[in-house]
Amino acid sequence: MKFLRKYSKNYLFLLPFFLLFGVFFLWPIVFGIGASFTKWNGVHTPSFIGIDNYAGLIQSPSFTKGMHNLFLYILIAIPLGVFIALIIALLVNQFKGFWHQFFRAAFFMPFVIPLFLAAAIWRWMLTPEFGIVNVIIKSLGGPDIKWLTNPTAMLFAVLIVDMWRAAGFNMVILLAGIKAIPSEYHEAAKVDGASTIQQIFYITLPLLEPVIFLVVVNAFISIIQMFDVPWLLSRADYNTQGGPQQGMLFPVMDMLGTAFGKQRYGEASTYAVVLLGLALLITVIQFAIRRLYAKR
Amino acid sequence: MSKKMLYTVFAASLIVAMILTGCGASGTPSATAPAVVTEPATAPATEPVTIEYWTFGEFANTQAMKDAIAEFQAANPNITVDVVGKPDTEIQAGIIAGASSGQIPDVYNIALNVGAEMLKAGALKDISAEWNALPEDYRNQFAPGAVQALNQGGAVYGIPYTAYATVLYRNLTVLEEAGIDPSKGIKDWADWADQMSKVKAAGYTALPNYSVDGWLVFHFLGGVQGITNTIVDGKSSITVAQLTKAYQFLLDTKPFGTDVGPFDAAASDLFINDQMAFYEMGPWADTTFAAAAETNPNFKYDVVLMPGEIEGWSGGTHGGEFFGIAPGPNAEAALKLAVFLADKAQVAKISAEFGGRATYNDAAMADPSLSTYALLALTVEAASMGLPDAAYFQAFPLAVRQPLADNAAKARDGVLTPEAAAQAAIDAVNAEIAKASQ
């Protein structure tokens, strides 16, 4: 009882959050895990089939394609995304006063545009042959990139839209990190004759490392969840997802199609469990690496 | 306002609003959630009942529909109809999402090609008893093919309603610039390919990219000689040879066309701006084109049947929608509404309001008020050939469209030969069908 009296106020304050969390998140997850072991069309009583769903999932070509796209995307998007956000952050940092505020605000703007709009507009701009992006590329002597029909180009199309949106957001965080670096370091370096580039490499970047790590972890998590951009960009619906040759297929899209299009909720739940496991695994690995690295 | 006051107001308004909206839930005028599996006794005919009717958004907004509902409610004072207009994809999504919790509308319009899914979801009532009790000349109004599609082994799953067939739009300006005489028509695929090459030679583009979607592949599959159905005995009846022909045609005509898919804004841009010669699509595309022709008198186009592989056979795909009744206590009232709205008088009015939208109600289509709509006559003719857009009420999930499109893209990009792609596609289609019928 003394225990309760001491901590009851703590648990009380935690209650609203965990009540909602339990009802609308934990229960669905548990339900989903349970459903992944059944064959169920969402209406009739589910029938237990053990791990058949998991076996079927691994053999499913769209699962393979989706995971393949996901890993490829992670490999490209994280370095590239962080790199570009970093460049923009360093760039904006070179400005002072009004222009600093202006560019910071302007680069953040794409983040507030509703995603379904961004996808539609970019789809117009990425039209092969006639779209503005290809017109510009061709005028510079480049090829006519089939952004919406060639599987490799399609991933880059997703990358373009995703980075267009997220770069500003990441930039703002990185910029704050840059500004938090005490100016004495830079002043001392300038006195020693270091150029801007040298200052960036030897002072800014190393001190920015924790912030960069945060941006990377966040990027991993959002990419695994990647759904809106490729769904909208490939004009997916419940019956077909990912566009020609499933070039923009990501696991969450396939999962939705399995659930609502093919009405195989058991299989769809399997997907959910796999994705959840993957996200947990990656996060754990990342923090472990960080801890190891920090110990050095 | 001090910060504290602000927060208090915030929190209080939240609590108040939640209570109010919680009460709002019970106030929505929806029917009592129908039991999905069992069939309780139907409510007595004179008790007041409210039924929920989901239909296409554009229908719900028409004067014809509003008048029809008013007329029905006047004739049936105990029935109130709640009309909800949605796009067709949302009707399907909403019913599937709602089916698992018994939240489906009492009567709805939906495509025949998802009939099997609706059945699986328990959202369709067998109305054979009531259907057979209807007067014979009512039942004879409808196209026999549609009635047959809805009749599965004695059970009747709905009443036929609207229909569509894909047709070929031609930009006359571009054709003339390419030295083609539009009045000569298009004999067959060979002739069409020839015309496309002339168009390309004149500096224009011929056709959008039809390998981007499986439904679009169906359009070309429909042009293959002799193909009339998609599934026989639980397996796809589309042969590898037939699909190869379709893929081959897409590959052959690739140099003359563009990579832009027909669903993209850019495709209709090209057509309207006299840069593309052909555009094959359903009758709804005419809305955009007609509007464009009105504002730009230089834009001239016409509509013809999509050519098929050989002369006298046209391609394209066709399908339609029907009235589905959900099982439950409101089924009787729901069926009354469906019978009323599917009747030729109402159908003719709605069809007219859409510039001649095709329907499965032959009697309505014969109505003189619709004789002026050329697109309607063409659609009806196109529907008699080509390929139905699915095997209605069989285990033919629309998910088969994915491998059809994927392999079309591979054939077109040269990743696979048309024959290898066709084989892969048919295998995948059969796998989907097998899974769906488990």
Added chain:
Amino acid sequence: MNILSHGSAKRSTFSRILRNMLNLEVIVRWVLAIFFLVIAIFPIYWLFNVVFSPPGTAVAITPRLFPTSFSDGMVKIQQILAKGPFLKATMTSFVYAYFQIAGMLLVTSLAAYEFSLFDFPGKNVLFTLALTGMMVPLAVTIIPMFRVVVALKWVNTMAGLAVPGMASALSLFIIKQLMEDIPRELIEAAEIDGASHFRIYWNIVLPQSINALLTVSILTFVYVWGSFLWPLIVSNKPDGYTISVLVASLSGTTAYTPIDQLVAAYFLAAIPPVLVYIFLQRFIVDSVARSGIKG
């Protein structure tokens, strides 16, 4: 300073500016900045130009670099306004955002308060559990979530829309991180003074966490405004459509909406968030920055 040196000071300022302008670094900086600026702003600019041009002009195939007809754009907007409940849907989206933000702030700040400043048995376990919420996309839990909402009879209600998203793990994480910076002495002093648990939260901790609260509010606002999967399922009557669902419904492949009116619909959907952003931009970007660095 005598008059001669004053003059030379002026001259050197002028030449300094001139030297700056020709400075390679400055040029590179500006070129890059303009390049990225164009990329950032161009899509919205494109949309604006497409809307304000005569009907029938190409949407995707010709570069739309300038708006060409203000009146035609207004006509298109009028036409599309007649085709769907735009005003209502915008209001619905605003209300939905408001409720979800309000509820989220209350619920997560209470929990973050505990996690950041106090110790109790099971604290780490509970926090880790909450973190898993950040790793799961909505699509994964959406079907069972819907069944719960149906069981609560919250379909087609604002509660059904807003309540499930209130326990936001990401918001919890951000607020907790920033609350940790609050000096413990303040808390201890208040406790010694006999302040209740709630009072400390309300009078001390919350006011100090304004940055975090603002940040998560903005993130939630952007998210809610763009979300279409959940409102699609929960709010399936046109009366209750959010703006995202409404626009999506008008742009289906077989919809009878001419493209001219469709782009007007897109434009209308973009106006509220952009306006909100332009007016509050200073606060928004500042608070995101300050919270991000602490994370």
